[in-house]
Amino acid sequence: xxxxxxxxxxxxxELFDPVGDWLGDTVHRLVGNxxxxxxxSGTWLGHSLHPxxxxxxxxxxxxxxxxxxxxxxxxxxxxxxxxxxxxVSVAPTAAAGASDWADTSGADRRLGLIHALANAGSxxxxxxxxxxRRGRYRRTAHLFSIAGIGVLSASGYIGGHLxxxxxxxxxxxVFDDPPTEWTRVAxxxxxxxDTPLLVSASGYGVLLYRHAGVxxxxxxxCTHAGGPLNEGQVDDELCVTCPWHGSQFRLxxxxxxxxxxxxxxxxxxxxxxxxxxxxRRREA
Ligand code: FES
Numbered sequence: 001x002x003x004x005x006x007x008x009x010x011x012x013x014e015l016f017d018p019v020g021d022w023l024g025d026t027v028h029r030l031v032g033n034x035x036x037x038x039x040x041s042g043t044w045l046g047h048s049l050h051p052x053x054x055x056x057x058x059x060x061x062x063x064x065x066x067x068x069x070x071x072x073x074x075x076x077x078x079x080x081x082x083x084x085x086x087x088v089s090v091a092p093t094a095a096a097g098a099s100d101w102a103d104t105s106g107a108d109r110r111l112g113l114i115h116a117l118a119n120a121g122s123x124x125x126x127x128x129x130x131x132x133r134r135g136r137y138r139r140t141a142h143l144f145s146i147a148g149i150g151v152l153s154a155s156g157y158i159g160g161h162l163x164x165x166x167x168x169x170x171x172x173x174v175f176d177d178p179p180t181e182w183t184r185v186a187x188x189x190x191x192x193x194d195t196p197l198l199v200s201a202s203g204y205g206v207l208l209y210r211h212a213g214v215x216x217x218x219x220x221x222c223t224h225a226g227g228p229l230n231e232g233q234v235d236d237e238l239c240v241t242c243p244w245h246g247s248q249f250r251l252x253x254x255x256x257x258x259x260x261x262x263x264x265x266x267x268x269x270x271x272x273x274x275x276x277x278x279x280r281r282r283e284a
Contacts, residue, residue: 003157004161012107019113023113024109025102027099037259037260040099043256043260045262046262047262048262050100050169051169053092053093054156062149064079064080064083067079068146069142079133083126087127097112097119100168108166111158111161112162112168118151121151122148122149171223172223172225172226173265178266179201179279183201183202184277185199186276186277188272188276194234196231204219207251209234215272216238218249219254222249223256223263224242224261237257239257239258241258245260246258247259249261252267
């Protein structure tokens with residue numbers, strides 16, 4: 001049996017859904033939908049921030065545990081310092097993770113909640129190890145650290161499953177194959193001014209938007225989690241807001257102008273031929 005088979009049943013545990021929904025709403029209220037959300041999401045980084053930050057507590061705390069086991073008395077001071085650094089780095093890592101988690105639902109939200117609870121448990125164990133270190137109960141501290149790294153590893157596995165098994169935080173257009181040859185998608189007359197229009201380019205959903213005589217075209221499926229951009233609002237700057245979690249994309253080139261999205265929308269070049277609108281994928 002693969003470890004993955006042990007995680008799967010956790011996806012269906014609905015018992016804590018009300019708590020998860022309440023917590024998710026609370027995080028949404030605290031983080032908002034502006035610069036803080038973009039910063040925590042990693043929009044500025046071009047990739048999700050949380051997985052990057054997890055290297056800090058995992059690295060510090062696992063190093064402290066290794067020093068405890070093999071470093072002897074001489075390494076005690078370094079192990080103590082690494083434990084402090086690990087616990088301090090939990091705060092920004094948890095903040096970025098909570099922000100990502102608040103945008104989930106269903107199985108992802110359940111697994112994310114278990115992941116967060118396990119991380120909190122691991123932090124409590126390492127905090128207990130730190131207190132024991134200060135009291136010179138080093139053997140007890142070692143046991144707390146070993147237990148903490150065990151819980152942290154299990155939690156890390158669930159986090160990995162969320163990303164690699166369920167696609168959380170992955171660009172939702174990455175496996176798409178939009179047409180790179182000119183493809184007819186609509187009659188020119190069908191594209192009304194200042195009105196989002198969903199069309200199909202050989203089966204690929206494209207959002208058309210005509211403004212001041214120019215027709216813009218980007219992928220309709222939001223890179224963040226697959227939301228339908230044709231149902232979003234377009235502002236005066238010609239950016240469309242995703243109706244699911246509020247990411248904004250520039251219609252001219254698909255660039256992200258506000259998170260939580262971190263990847264731009266695939267964009268298309270548009271031409272009008274024989275009263276037809278044609279598009280083709282623009283080079284990334
Ligand atoms: S699906 Fe999350 S912002 Fe679009």
